[in-house]
Amino acid sequence: MSEASLSRFVPPVFSEPPTRKSFIRRQPMMTIGIATIVLLIGFAAIGPWFVGDPRATFPGSSFAPPSWSHFFGTDMYGRDVFARAVNAARLDLWLGIVISVVATIIGSLIGLVAGYWGGWVDDVVMRLTDITLAFPGFVLAILLVTVLGGSSTSVAIGVTVSFIPYFIRLTRAEVLGQRELEYVDGAILAGNSKLRVALRHVLPNSLKPSLVQATLVAGWAITTVGGLAFLGIGIHPPTPEWGVMVAEGSNDILTGVWWTALFPGALIVIAASAFQFIGDDLGSKR
């Protein structure tokens, strides 16, 4: 092949990558969300080594109000609420992220199959999805966790399954649009196998709504896990878990002991909203 060609373009000037400052200014909510999540994950990752045993009881020092020795006070068994909250952060954030990642992967793949292959596969998958979506997610999660039994694994499975239908829907809708575009025909023409076209070309272009949804679901998963534990389903006391702690502490509020329920409850709100902030900004931009 010859080197020469008839005409040449002026090379394009690619725009500079955005600076850190401009990112914060353009997306303040996302910045707050990411900072909060990073902070919480940091706490969850290294915190448990610095605080005491979350299950150690000290009957003599029950219901101690927040102080320098007990940041979040102690509960009715004299357990340090801060130590429990930090250990719970590890479990709750881990569950939230794992649930959303697994639900995204499974849901997107099923949605891809339904949208790209179509036909009866699509019909079967979408009717099953419709049936699943007919249950409110929380009710479905209660049902599944009750059937699977009470452990954090069964909670993870139950909540994941109840979120999967959303990802199936989102990905399928996007795949239906993407598969009609010319680059898909181009990929087929170039000799790619159907599986390869689906995974390498259609899937990456259909993931955006699911990825936005994934950050929201991470937040919802934390509230769902906490909610289930509050109702006594799934994760049980004395496991340090935010929902469990709120449930245990809720009885104390009447007697003026606000710290046992407030701190874990606030952490649920903070973690869930942080994910929500990220998701909102991701969804609205571009």
Added chain:
Amino acid sequence: MSELVVEGLTVGIRGHSVDLLRDISFSVASGEILGMVGESGSGKTMAALAIMGLLPPEIELRAGSVRIDNLELVNQATMTLQRSAHQLTMIFQQPQAALNPTMKVGNQVSRVLQMHRGLSRAEAKQRAVQLLDRVGIAGPDRVARAYPHQLSGGMCQRVMIAIALACKPQILLADEPTTALDVTIQAQVFDLIAEVAREEGCGVILITHDLAAVSELCDRVAVLYGGQLMESGSTRKVLDEPRHPYSRFLLDAGVRQVDSNTPELGVNFALTGCRFGHRCSRADEICGTFPPLSALTADRGVSCHHPLVRLEEFK
């Protein structure tokens, strides 16, 4: 010397009797450029999709034969078309839509090279940059790392041509490759396609509205209207001495507003007759039957019951 021969290509919507393409035949030799012209809706793109085996599911191939070097691509039992990228490949109308937006363009080229030339990943990468250079992209190593949205339409079309070249096709089909491009880029892309055809020795089917480009680039022309092949022959002959009333009509359309004084005949041309019948001033009852493509000379055919014959009618 490879040659694409299309014979009696007929395409229709499932469950409907009307044919979208009716009995279309043409051929392209290697190194030759065939221009396919006709107004919007004349079936140019449909013909391209049929030859590529990319017809949408609700549209069926009813009859016809597509051969490359006497190798039949149409399975006559199932009426499906099997082709490989070595035989036939295509350049699309919207270059930016025809590239995967989430993949770097260099990878899109090198992936094809890996698949069709059996190159290793590193070799393919290097070769992809050479190909981008070959299609006239300046700074090819930088462009290879760019995503399609960072490139202009003209550059994307060049990348598409590079991808097509990576397949080393025998026949290249270009479906209105310049329609989405700026006029200043159109000539460059046309020239590039012609240059590629000449140097790689592949046959090109160029689908376009641009009659000026056809007269410059194409060796032969096929005129389509309403899914019917009206006239085919060497570019010079067809453009200078059109024998079909529609070819005349199409050539005039660029110059002046043509009004056809069509006689009222009460014939349903679409089903059985000449597709141009309802707009043709020469139409009569016999045009209610389909005019077969009759050969005038070895490579000149016209599908008309009343072709133009006298020299003064050509003007």
